[in-house]
Amino acid sequence: MKVRVQLFAAAKELLGQDSVTVEVREPATLGDVRVAVEAAAPALARTIAHSLWALGAQYATEETPVTGECEVALIPPVSGG
Amino acid sequence: MIQLTEHTIETERLLERVRNRAAGAVVLFLGTTREVTAGRQTVSLHYEAYREMAEKHLAELEADARRRWALLECEIIHRLGEVPPAEASVAIAVSSPHRAEAFAAGQWLIDSLKRDVPIWKREQWADGNREWVHPGLAEAPTPSCNVDEAVGEITSER
Numbered sequence: 688m689k690v691r692v693q694l695f696a697a698a699k700e701l702l703g704q705d706s707v708t709v710e711v712r713e714p715a716t717l718g719d720v721r722v723a724v725e726a727a728a729p730a731l732a733r734t735i736a737h738s739l740w741a742l743g744a745q746y747a748t749e750e751t752p753v754t755g756e757c758e759v760a761l762i763p764p765v766s767g768g
Numbered sequence: 769m770i771q772l773t774e775h776t777i778e779t780e781r782l783l784e785r786v787r788n789r790a791a792g793a794v795v796l797f798l799g800t801t802r803e804v805t806a807g808r809q810t811v812s813l814h815y816e817a818y819r820e821m822a823e824k825h826l827a828e829l830e831a832d833a834r835r836r837w838a839l840l841e842c843e844i845i846h847r848l849g850e851v852p853p854a855e856a857s858v859a860i861a862v863s864s865p866h867r868a869e870a871f872a873a874g875q876w877l878i879d880s881l882k883r884d885v886p887i888w889k890r891e892q893w894a895d896g897n898r899e900w901v902h903p904g905l906a907e908a909p910t911p912s913c914n915v916d917e918a919v920g921e922i923t924s925e926r
Contacts, residue, residue, distance in 0.1 A: 744820045
């Protein structure tokens with residue numbers, strides 16, 4: 688299935704696009720999506736190592752199951768305020 | 769109430785909204801763009817949010833603060849886009865019957881916001897450079913940096 692991952696801040700700037708779509712085999716977890724994104728966009732590897740993941744606009748662990756309809760986002764270290 | 773806005777934060781109107789006849793204290797915190805950081809001059813800060821998640825998270829922070837302290841009113845506003853020096857990027861205003869709750873809630877709210885809410889700032893330096901602020905993630909590797917070097921750096925930081 689295809690999973691679209693939203694990108695923000697430095698991650699978005701590194702790729703020059705606000706999302707990356709990857710193919711993962713079902714059943715998949717966020718960890719599988721991470722591996723697929725690292726393969727599709729090696730430039731993000733370092734950012735990913737320091738980032739968290741969000742599923743359905745909430746922080747989620749890499750064990751969390753993912754379906755194609757899920758809203759997935761890579762959350763690099765935040766700096767609001 | 770929580771809000772993300774592209775416009776200047778109007779602090780007078782914000783204070784009006786948290787004023788309350790039962791309140792003995794109103795605390796307003798403003799986070800403002802600092803012109804000089806570690807000797808470097810900032811022209812402006814640019815803020816970006818994962819809007820849907822940030823709004824959800826800010827609403828949860830407000831609800832948590834109201835559960836933890838006897839607050840009468842609680843307002844959180846974060847500005848997005850360009851914020852010039854001395855202007856506010858974030859405002860937190862709370863009112864309570866006594867000052868201890870208002871100070872404690874205000875401190876907890878800004879600390880929690882800075883730690884958890886998916887909002888990012890990018891420095892526009894006076895020397896022309898721009899860089900996203902990602903605590904713990906130092907300078908982005910140069911394009912010539914290979915994957916092995918990148919992995920080595922990450923391991924050493926951890």
